Amino acid sequence: MPSQPQFQRYATVVFAAAFPLFAHGATVLESRTLTLVSVAILVLAIVLRPLTEGRPWAWIAAPLAVLAIAALWRLDAVGLVLFLPPIAVNVFLAWVFGHTLVRGGQPLIERLVRLLQPAGAPPEPAVLRYAGQLTRLWTVLFIMLAAVNLALAACTTPGGLLESAGLHPPVSVSREAWSLFANVINYAIVAAFFALEYAYRRRRFPDRPYRNFVDFLRRAAAAAPGLAATFRAAPPATIEVPVEHPAFAGHFPGRPLLPGVLLLERVVEEGERLAGASIKILEIPRVKFLAPLSPGDRATIRLRHEPGTLHFEVFRGMQRVALGLFRIEIEKRPG
Numbered sequence: 053m054p055s056q057p058q059f060q061r062y063a064t065v066v067f068a069a070a071f072p073l074f075a076h077g078a079t080v081l082e083s084r085t086l087t088l089v090s091v092a093i094l095v096l097a098i099v100l101r102p103l104t105e106g107r108p109w110a111w112i113a114a115p116l117a118v119l120a121i122a123a124l125w126r127l128d129a130v131g132l133v134l135f136l137p138p139i140a141v142n143v144f145l146a147w148v149f150g151h152t153l154v155r156g157g158q159p160l161i162e163r164l165v166r167l168l169q170p171a172g173a174p175p176e177p178a179v180l181r182y183a184g185q186l187t188r189l190w191t192v193l194f195i196m197l198a199a200v201n202l203a204l205a206a207c208t209t210p211g212g213l214l215e216s217a218g219l220h221p222p223v224s225v226s227r228e229a230w231s232l233f234a235n236v237i238n239y240a241i242v243a244a245f246f247a248l249e250y251a252y253r254r255r256r257f258p259d260r261p262y263r264n265f266v267d268f269l270r271r272a273a274a275a276a277p278g279l280a281a282t283f284r285a286a287p288p289a290t291i292e293v294p295v296e297h298p299a300f301a302g303h304f305p306g307r308p309l310l311p312g313v314l315l316l317e318r319v320v321e322e323g324e325r326l327a328g329a330s331i332k333i334l335e336i337p338r339v340k341f342l343a344p345l346s347p348g349d350r351a352t353i354r355l356r357h358e359p360g361t362l363h364f365e366v367f368r369g370m371q372r373v374a375l376g377l378f379r380i381e382i383e384k385r386p387g
Contacts, residue, residue: 067097072235075134079231084131091121091133135205135213138234142198150191158358159187163282166359167275170261179257186249193245197238204230282359288352288367289322295347310345315366315374322353323362323380330383331362339376343368 078086102110162183207221300308
């Protein structure tokens with residue numbers, strides 16, 4: 053019998069998968085009632101799990117969503133809501149993949165590769181390069197799908213986005229054609245890309261740590277919480293620069309400043325506290341010291357741990373005094 057968290061996860065997946073089917077049926081059948089059911093399923097897919105976890109924002113969002121749906125129902129405009137999810141989902145996924153490509157970040161699929169890799173067996177450089185390229189491809193795909201969905205929603209008649217705003221679309225797309233792409237073809241393209249990429253990957257990198265497609269999905273699902281954790285920064289840690297420290301005698305006489313190496317040692321200590329294990333520093337590819345810390349100063353360290361890397365920023369008040377990243381390896385404790 054599934055546990056409560058598993059039930060919540062399965063229920064969310066079921067509602068998310070059911071929404072495009074109900075939305076397409078509502079559009080083809082021109083059913084106002086089925087449209088309302090579709091929107092209700094969408095809301096449940098978003099807030100069900102946060103509600104059961106007691107998240108405050110979900111308890112605020114749920115009644116607001118009900119009021120918004122009721123208002124749209126009275127205005128006979130509830131169908132407008134169906135245009136938004138295919139656009140919003142693709143924009144969100146483009147951001148999820150794309151924002152990990154910024155300078156100094158770790159591509160999303162590289163994070164997954166490191167989580168799937170057996171302990172003590174670092175991924176091959178070729179696999180990591182491929183993971184970065186694949187992250188870019190997924191980003192481009194979701195941007196293109198979002199653009200196509202937006203264009204079709206704008207040109208749909210009757211009741212498309214442009215028509216609802218009192219504008220005349222340059223071309224006319226039927227609601228059935230829009231819905232077929234938004235609620236069926238859109239997700240079929242994503243599934244086909246996923247399957248074809250997996251087949252190519254198995255041929256190019258046959259020695260991956262999963263046996264087959266089902267085993268890959270199982271391992272990826274198990275790694276999902278760890279992958280999600282890479283998007284969350286640890287709570288900031290406060291440090292106080294000691295008024296007296298032997299290093300201040302030579303760094304520098306008459307104007308004591310905290311040496312950068314001592315600040316980095318403190319960052320590593322916080323990283324070990326976050327990881328709950330010792331950290332081995334493999335490389336320090338980027339460090340910038342932007343302002344000095346003096347005896348008696350108070351600063352905060354903000355960390356973000358990703359598989360194989362530790363990002364850090366140090367602030368004194370609102371002023372950033374240092375930033376950088378370490379390439380790391382978590383040293384497992386014996387036993």
